[in-house]
Amino acid sequence: MTRFLIHRALIAVLVAITVSVIGFSLLRLSGDLATELAGDTAKPEQIAQVAHLYGLDRPLYAQYFDWAGKALHGDLGRSLFSNEPVSLLIGQRIGVTVQVSFMALIFGLVISIPLGVLAATRPNSWVDRMALSFAVFGQAVPGFWLGLILIIVFGVMLRWLPISGSDHFSNFILPMVTLGMSVMPAFMRLTRTGMLDALDSDYIRMARAKGLSTSSILFKHALRNAILPVVSLTAVSLGFLLGGSVIVESVFALNGIGFLAYQSILRTDFPVVQSIVVFVSVAYIALTLISDLVNAYLDPRIRLG
Amino acid sequence: MTRTPYFSGNEKPILEVEGLTVDIDVPAGKLHAVSDVDLHVGRGETLCIVGESGCGKTMTALGVMGLTPRRATIGARRLVLEGQDLLAMSKAERSALRGDRMAMIFQDPMTSLNPVYTVGNQMEEIYRHHGKGGHREARERAEYLLEKVGITAAKGRLGQYPHQLSGGLRQRVMIAMTLMCEPALIIADEPTTALDVTIQAQILRLLADLQKEYRMALVLITHDLGVVARMADRVIVMYAGQVVETGTAEEVFTAPMHPYTQGLLDCIPIPGKTLRGAKLGSIPGIVPSLIGDLTGCQFGNRCSYAFAACAAAPVALRKHGKGRGCRCLLDTAPASASVHAKPVGAAP
């Protein structure tokens, strides 16, 4: 177990470094930042001056180490737009993003797991078909479209919920549903397949031969096995939600880091964009590591080798 | 090995099954996995069900247990366990008997234990579920039974997970688990097929010893006639979903009546009798499809004695004295294979 832990942690660190290098380089290579910053009408001397000012004339590796060293100490540079520290900008907004992501995740899980279990206990029944259609719908509908429909129905027509802002809990309900719908189908399918496999297994037949109750067979014996891949997917989905809520945050004008990323891209505010990319990637890596640990905890075959 | 004699006299059988039928819906129609099977097992008696792969042994067992797959329909004229009519019971009532009065051991010990729970957990839950006692009693009984089935350091094993045990150990755990509530009937479906040969013999001996000690009725399913010879008091030979011959082990081995049984016995080499390098007998031909209605004798296409009447109508199981039956139109058994004058396979 300890070896497994160290192994996974080491891999996570290596991946994080690689991602930060790639994230850093991509942005630098995506265009001539100095030209962009200096503006369309700038003369070559002015561009050179800007490049020097931001250290863009130094070798790429030197720029990376400089940036990474500071980043490790929490200094992500300053926004080119507002001149505020990037860490402050992210810090102000991360709460909103984390909150909406978790709410969406829980919403998705609460709907999809019971639905998946129900569908698997009655394969090819109308419940099963409904569940699958629901999943197909969730997968096919684009987030911004669903978001807009929800705004029109619940915000404008029924006036039950606010349509923008992020100060009150009710602001998060529509974004939660919109984002939750995007992760729900995969959870539902995975739970359903996992349950079908489990229910077909020898150990479930054994559990039946022991005369156990239906709830013990379904939840203690089958779901506990079926849930293992869902746990892995949960971590991945949370990473996806943290980084992928750009569109939904924009639609609902939620002031999270997705919205910040969107604004910063429009403003060529590269320290902010770069920091968000690396930040989300590292969060993603950390979540994957956590999911490995949870899986190891849940599955004795991994835990005890 | 001395055997408890074939149940006789006044004692009621533990399990009485008459006319058990299991049909499975398949895309091509109705598959008659089990047709009109009768079986009776008494206290302390071992009944072996033998037959080649696909003849319906497992489905018979699952039918008795009430565990047939979703697409199966099951019927019976009589299904009685310890005097209780299972056919008159609700699902819940039958489920309450499973694991308590009737237990089953499956073929594959590697996959029949739940990988995410400890041995102790899986053993204790059956005891507690059937209301035999609390956590402490369950744990004590589990430990006692693990020792009973020959597992050393039983206390430590309770905390282990299935993947930490070898196949033989897992099958011992399964056996111990089925004993938790002291059932009257154990059905063991090829309990040794997945194990090494040396382990097989140990597990069979263990089953025989436990059965004797607890005076359980044991239904042992196998396709290995060596196992039958070693374990059986009585034998049911199945072919294509039907019982083709029944009798005591002695009767079936020394004077097999059905051409199929004779063919099966001819497939076994006998040390000293079978010439070294001689070709082993095997029954030519293939098993008929079980889908659709029966026409004539199921064995007709492989039987060397077949005559016109065999194909005309389904053949009934005819009684030849108490507990002896044969599903064949021939009146007397054709000259039986004389090499099988004694049961094959030495008793362990």
Ligand SMILES: Nc1ncnc2c1ncn2[C@@H]1O[C@H](COP(=O)(O)OP(=O)(O)OP(=O)(O)O)[C@@H](O)[C@H]1O
């Ligand atoms: N789930 C199922 N769906 C359809 N047909 C099935 C199913 N299970 C079993 N059968 C069919 O039912 C018949 C009896 O199967 P069963 O498993 O009882 O045979 P068996 O005698 O136990 O064979 P084996 O020695 O291989 O275990 C076979 O023809 C098999 O193909």
Ligand code: SF4
């Ligand atoms: S009934 Fe006919 S075909 Fe069937 S086993 Fe007897 S002799 Fe052979």
Ligand SMILES: [Mg+2]
């Ligand atoms: Mg079988």
